[in-house]
Amino acid sequence: MHSVSISASASASAIASGGARSKAAAGRRPGEIRFCGLRGDALACGSLRASHAAAATRRAVLRAAASANGAAGSGDGFDYDLVIIGAGVGGHGAALHAVEEGLKTAIIEGDVVGGTCVNRGCVPSKALLAVSGRMRELHDEHHMKSLGLQVSSTGYDRQAVADHANNLASKIRSNLTNSMKAMGVDILTGFGKIVGKQKVRYGKVGFPEKEITAKNIIIATGSVPFVPKGIEIDGKTVFTSDHALKLESVPDWIAIVGSGYIGLEFSDVYTALGSEKITPAKDGKPVLIELIDAKTKEHKETLEVDAALIATGRAPFTNGLGLENINVVTQRGFIPVDERMQVTDADGNVVPNLFCIGDANGKLMLAHAASAQGISVVEQISGRDHILNHLSIPAACFTHPEISMVGLTEPQAREKADNEGFEVSVVKTSFKANTKALAENEGDGIAKMIYRPDTGEILGVHILGLHAADLIHEASNAIALGTRLQELKLAVHAHPTLSEVLDELFKAAKVNSGVSHSVNEPVAA
Numbered sequence: 172m173h174s175v176s177i178s179a180s181a182s183a184s185a186i187a188s189g190g191a192r193s194k195a196a197a198g199r200r201p202g203e204i205r206f207c208g209l210r211g212d213a214l215a216c217g218s219l220r221a222s223h224a225a226a227a228t229r230r231a232v233l234r235a236a237a238s239a240n241g242a243a244g245s246g247d248g249f250d251y252d253l254v255i256i257g258a259g260v261g262g263h264g265a266a267l268h269a270v271e272e273g274l275k276t277a278i279i280e281g282d283v284v285g286g287t288c289v290n291r292g293c294v295p296s297k298a299l300l301a302v303s304g305r306m307r308e309l310h311d312e313h314h315m316k317s318l319g320l321q322v323s324s325t326g327y328d329r330q331a332v333a334d335h336a337n338n339l340a341s342k343i344r345s346n347l348t349n350s351m352k353a354m355g356v357d358i359l360t361g362f363g364k365i366v367g368k369q370k371v372r373y374g375k376v377g378f379p380e381k382e383i384t385a386k387n388i389i390i391a392t393g394s395v396p397f398v399p400k401g402i403e404i405d406g407k408t409v410f411t412s413d414h415a416l417k418l419e420s421v422p423d424w425i426a427i428v429g430s431g432y433i434g435l436e437f438s439d440v441y442t443a444l445g446s447e448k449i450t451p452a453k454d455g456k457p458v459l460i461e462l463i464d465a466k467t468k469e470h471k472e473t474l475e476v477d478a479a480l481i482a483t484g485r486a487p488f489t490n491g492l493g494l495e496n497i498n499v500v501t502q503r504g505f506i507p508v509d510e511r512m513q514v515t516d517a518d519g520n521v522v523p524n525l526f527c528i529g530d531a532n533g534k535l536m537l538a539h540a541a542s543a544q545g546i547s548v549v550e551q552i553s554g555r556d557h558i559l560n561h562l563s564i565p566a567a568c569f570t571h572p573e574i575s576m577v578g579l580t581e582p583q584a585r586e587k588a589d590n591e592g593f594e595v596s597v598v599k600t601s602f603k604a605n606t607k608a609l610a611e612n613e614g615d616g617i618a619k620m621i622y623r624p625d626t627g628e629i630l631g632v633h634i635l636g637l638h639a640a641d642l643i644h645e646a647s648n649a650i651a652l653g654t655r656l657q658e659l660k661l662a663v664h665a666h667p668t669l670s671e672v673l674d675e676l677f678k679a680a681k682v683n684s685g686v687s688h689s690v691n692e693p694v695a696a
């Protein structure tokens with residue numbers, strides 16, 4: 172099976188048009204508190220004795236109780252300490268941390284809790300990729316034979332695969348909702364709008380709007396698919412990831428326009444489920460794609476396919492937020508923020524008590540980045556200054572094999588080194604040298620680390636191979652915490668594990684002798 176996606180960076184732009192237009196108290200001991208919280212995508216529930224509860228958790232429980240009793244106000248004359256507009260992963264992460272910090276918190280959601288990631292993004296796409304990974308493996312006769320396995324036939328039930336993705340999204344959505352309810356976050360329904368300083372109005376169409384005041388406001392309104400001009404989306408033959416995740420069909424011939432994260436991940440899904448590599452067809456396929464040179468605008472080729480997935484990026488969802496009421500002007504729709512996620516106005520000044528996190532600020536359109544930015548904001552409004560180091564945030568593409576990265580690429584590191592006057596070194600290793608990968612018959616993989624030999628600072632790590640998305644965290648945590656290679660070299664990794672791929676990199680690095688083992692200043696963003 173093959174997959175090709177069309178990329179503007181490969182000097183082509185595409186125009187597509189569709190032809191077929193188409194809590195139980197039971198068993199609780201006296202003084203025991205039951206709690207639920209979301210960590211990652213999973214709802215973690217447990218219990219603790221009040222007398223032993225950590226201070227932060229105790230504050231959260233008290234906040235929940237106060238909220239349940241209808242206690243009003245933030246204590247500063249505002250209705251809330253914090254109001255968050257948008258209950259995606261960014262808003263959710265901020266809300267949970269805020270209640271942990273004892274802040275009276277409300278979250279306003281205009282559609283469904285969970286936003287893009289849970290309902291139309293990370294969660295359903297990873298469910299589909301879990302299926303495509305298994306299909307790919309079962310189809311790989313050579314791989315199976317080398318493990319001594321025989322597979323006589325494989326197949327899949329499209330609707331059952333689609334149900335798996337949909338059911339997972341529903342489950343995670345209710346986990347998110349329940350975790351916020353359990354922690355005492357007020358979930359308000361309707362479209363939110365800023366009507367003045369520290370003032371938000373929200374409501375559903377056809378119902379009277381309500382106005383609330385908040386000491387601090389976080390905008391976390393996310394993004395929607397970006398569709399280039401000239402492309403007509405019908406949701407059946409020309410569609411975006413919003414439609415594709417429902418897996419209503421698996422077209423024989425599909426063109427994926429855009430070879431970013433979504434293009435690559437959907438190539439993986441579709442090819443594993445039987446779609447082909449696009450080639451020009453002349454049998455009256457319903458979708459026409461014109462390949463146009465991005466620079467010269469010269470027409471190169473026309474493709475005819477059954478369907479086209481438009482995966483050409485995402486646009487911020489910031490219309491109708493009332494930003495004009497507070498002198499904020501968006502930049503290509505993104506809300507301008509400083510390094511603390513504080514919104515800046517048209518004159519470049521910080522708007523007090525107003526923050527924007529996640530896809531809507533465009534800094535890094537990843538779920539965990541949105542959540543981390545939200546937590547960083549809550550740290551600040553709780554009185555602890557905090558700047559998130561975006562270079563320590565890992566990213567992963569969940570293809571087979573996976574791709575992951577953190578920090579700088581080699582060209583970026585070399586440019587920085589030239590500007591700042593330091594040396595850069597690079598080490599690489601192969602999964603072929605890793606026992607666990609070989610036991611899995613998955614030796615096709617590489618890892619690369621870019622670092623400073625003078626200080627032992629990691630500048631970037633890039634991994635392509637089995638479980639690369641999980642492996643990257645040792646490097647991202649080292650960057651976040653400022654751990655240097657001279658310390659990491661001495662860390663012990665269990666054998667045989669894939670984590671030894673990282674161990675190889677750390678041990679292969681040559682840090683100048685004389686550099687202390689205890690250098691541990693955090694790396695600047």
Ligand SMILES: Cc1cc2nc3c(=O)[nH]c(=O)nc-3n(C[C@H](O)[C@H](O)[C@H](O)COP(=O)(O)OP(=O)(O)OC[C@H]3O[C@@H](n4cnc5c(N)ncnc54)[C@H](O)[C@@H]3O)c2cc1C
Pocket residue numbers: 256257258259260261262279280281282283284285286287288289291292293294296297361362363364391392393394412433488491492528529530531535536537538539540541569
């Ligand atoms: C197909 C796909 C796969 C992805 N896979 C991954 C992945 O594997 N890993 C990863 O890290 N990222 C992934 N992403 C990106 C990730 O989904 C986003 O980065 C993340 O959802 C951004 O979170 P957010 O909270 O900023 O916004 P969103 O998740 O978009 O949430 C914003 C919420 O705000 C609500 N809202 C908007 N305006 C208003 C308003 N005025 N009033 C009230 N509510 C409002 C919306 O209804 C929505 O619920 C994927 C994205 C897509 C499309």
Ligand SMILES: NC(=O)c1ccc[n+]([C@@H]2O[C@H](COP(=O)([O-])OP(=O)(O)OC[C@H]3O[C@@H](n4cnc5c(N)ncnc54)[C@H](O)[C@@H]3O)[C@@H](O)[C@H]2O)c1
Pocket residue numbers: 177178179180183184185186399428429430431432433434436482483484485535536537566567568569
């Ligand atoms: N695993 C993950 O973390 C994951 C998965 C999916 C999405 N996401 C997030 O969602 C966002 C959106 O994903 P995406 O893949 O749509 O965007 P993207 O920005 O990653 O890639 C879009 C690609 O489309 C190309 N393109 C744009 N216009 C084009 C045109 N007219 N013709 C041909 N190519 C064109 C661009 O050059 C680019 O390569 C990403 O920024 C990413 O942060 C993350």
